[in-house]
Amino acid sequence: MVTERPGAVRSGAAVLAGGVLLALLWPGTAVAGQDPLPDEVSGGYVSWATGSHGVELEAEKPAVRGAGGLTWFPAGIGGADLGSGDADVTLAGTARLTGAGGPAAGELGLGGLRLRLEGGEGVLYVRDGQAGAEGAVALADLRTDGAEPVVRSGGLTWTGLRASLTADGARLLAGWSGRPFAEGDAVGELDVTLGTGGGPAPVPGVDGGPAPGSAGSPDGVSPGAPPAQEPDPVPAEGAAPQEPPSAAPAALVEHPEVAPGTEQRVTGEGFEPGEVVLVAIDEDTRYQAVADASGQVFRTFPVYVTATAGAHTAELYSVTGDRRASAGFRVRNEG
Structure with a gap:
């Protein structure tokens, strides 16, 4: 990967x-006595x-x-x-x-x-x-x-x-x-x-903590166990209203089905404005895009003439890997 x-x-x-x-x-090209850079490239x-x-x-x-x-x-x-x-x-x-x-x-x-x-x-x-x-x-x-x-x-x-x-x-x-x-x-x-793998602030699922939604994380569910039904918390008197949780990113392709040798376009939303988003086609990271002021990203990519007929996937994910979305499409059999 x-x-x-x-x-x-x-x-x-x-x-x-x-x-x-x-x-x-x-x-x-090594520099004698040079300290290693603090953040390992992942x-x-x-x-x-x-x-x-x-x-x-x-x-x-x-x-x-x-x-x-x-x-x-x-x-x-x-x-x-x-x-x-x-x-x-x-x-x-x-x-x-x-x-x-x-x-x-x-x-x-x-x-x-x-x-x-x-x-x-x-x-x-x-x-x-x-x-x-x-x-x-x-x-x-x-x-x-x-x-x-x-x-x-x-x-x-x-x-x-x-x-x-x-x-x-x-x-x-x-x-x-x-x-x-x-x-x-x-x-x-x-x-x-x-x-x-790290940064100025801890990122769930990256800096050693469990990924959101995984077993053992605050919002995770242990395998085989139903989620506990918690009562809605009562806000303390004078407390500021809580911000609603941000929506998970979503992805959509322009064409549900394409022919080999054409182009496809994937659109994502729900990312942070200005965030760098990597684009993977069938789990092969090929491109990058930057989210606009509304948190949307757009990327057009070629569908090669050698593309295999059948199901394919376009995936968008943040550099940290903690926000991702994918959309599927099919390549027609032109044979």
Whole structure:
């Protein structure tokens, strides 16, 4: 799974262990004496849209090419700091660059992706497929241009990070394609959404407590036991009226049935305004959306020509995983 489900317990030891493993995987980029980031990354995605020199970006699983020219890389091992927005995380999948050098150049495979953000600036590291284990290259510098991350309990999001080639990145692309690339050339934008197991405030089902509705939680029901019928509480004299409980999120698809090779649209409501919501198709997280002022989210996604006929599911869930909704639809058999 890309984003860890509720119920995971985070600890300083777990974050430290993740930092040690990250240093072992990336010995050339570790900073001596640097303290590990306080919040362990439990899931998320980084989307990358290239837009320069005719470079096209493809991906190998578990990364996925999405609509609108976006390629999505699941977050792997790493840490974050919800207080500052800093992050240091590996990305799963392999990026394959095509197009710049024509058919003769073939593809440039870039694996071992790692993203580091510190103080509003960042670097995207890659490994050239021909360079071996020690072939880490700082491919691109990342700029926030003064933007601030959206930080919520259990996660953070950076939007519109501008990527530009480093000197090493320019040499790598020029050597592959035979075309001129220069330091500072734009190579698109990245959006970063990272989930963590904790945050500024405890979240039920994430910070070690039972998930809402689970056995042992305040509103849970033990297996096999009927719910107890409690009398309605009588408000104390002078007490402020209680807020009604917020409605659970709901999801609806535009078309109950679609043909392969078309598009589907899912709409969700009941999320927090401005909340980052991840979108999973058949349990495969592919996209993200941001709830509007009314708590609604909208996402159009392709139904691939290779989609299997039958039942499919679109699921919306918050980065923390504590709010989710799903809707089903069917793909017609066009055979």
